Amino acid sequence: MEKIKNNFNHLLSLISIPIINISYTLLNNNSRGTFNLTTELDRTTPFLKEFIIPYLAWYPYIFAILLYLCFTDLSSYYKTLVSINIGLVICYIIYFFFQTTVPRPDLYGTDLLTRLTSLVYKFDNPFNCFPSIHVLTCYLMIKGIHFEHNSNILSKIIVYSFSSVIILSTLFVKQHVVMDLISAVVLGELVFQFVDKIIWKSLFIPGTE
Numbered sequence: 001m002e003k004i005k006n007n008f009n010h011l012l013s014l015i016s017i018p019i020i021n022i023s024y025t026l027l028n029n030n031s032r033g034t035f036n037l038t039t040e041l042d043r044t045t046p047f048l049k050e051f052i053i054p055y056l057a058w059y060p061y062i063f064a065i066l067l068y069l070c071f072t073d074l075s076s077y078y079k080t081l082v083s084i085n086i087g088l089v090i091c092y093i094i095y096f097f098f099q100t101t102v103p104r105p106d107l108y109g110t111d112l113l114t115r116l117t118s119l120v121y122k123f124d125n126p127f128n129c130f131p132s133i134h135v136l137t138c139y140l141m142i143k144g145i146h147f148e149h150n151s152n153i154l155s156k157i158i159v160y161s162f163s164s165v166i167i168l169s170t171l172f173v174k175q176h177v178v179m180d181l182i183s184a185v186v187l188g189e190l191v192f193q194f195v196d197k198i199i200w201k202s203l204f205i206p207g208t209e
Helices: 001-006 008-020 020-027 040-046 047-073 074-097 111-124 134-147 155-170 178-202
Strands: none
Touching: 008 020, 008 047, 008 074, 040 155, 047 074, 047 111, 047 134, 047 155, 074 134, 074 178, 134 155, 134 178, 155 178
């Protein structure tokens, strides 16, 4: 609790993510036309309903890792957060001009995993795909923990592993295709390098030097 009080002002900056994410719902439609980037690899990739669990775990996972970074290394926390915000803005610009869609399988059964997948399909239209925000943010968690000064080998293993599973889950639950993943990783790397090597050398944030 004491750590939360001491870092309250820094934690407030997390509000920037849901504010920017307002654009997601506004753009998640096919009113501007759509492109299909499905490849033969995507068509042969099986639908595995079990991966809906890590796919949904993405929501608390991103918050938890940002919380961890805020408590352990403010420099890495802000680099990661700023990278996420810039990455999201770039994604939404791409969605506006180049909206893609992903074919979804028909769902059968009434088990929990199938119902969870059905809910995702119901509330998240099959657009806003290229680049994948799930993949972008997970990749930035890897970058953030990699540069975190106080991280240990266990925390790195956890973040590297769980981020990788979530990234793969986007394929297996048919929310994204391979090109969505590749573009997100490339975007994440470019944005983080830009923030780390250019913005951070000219921008001073109290408490993060």
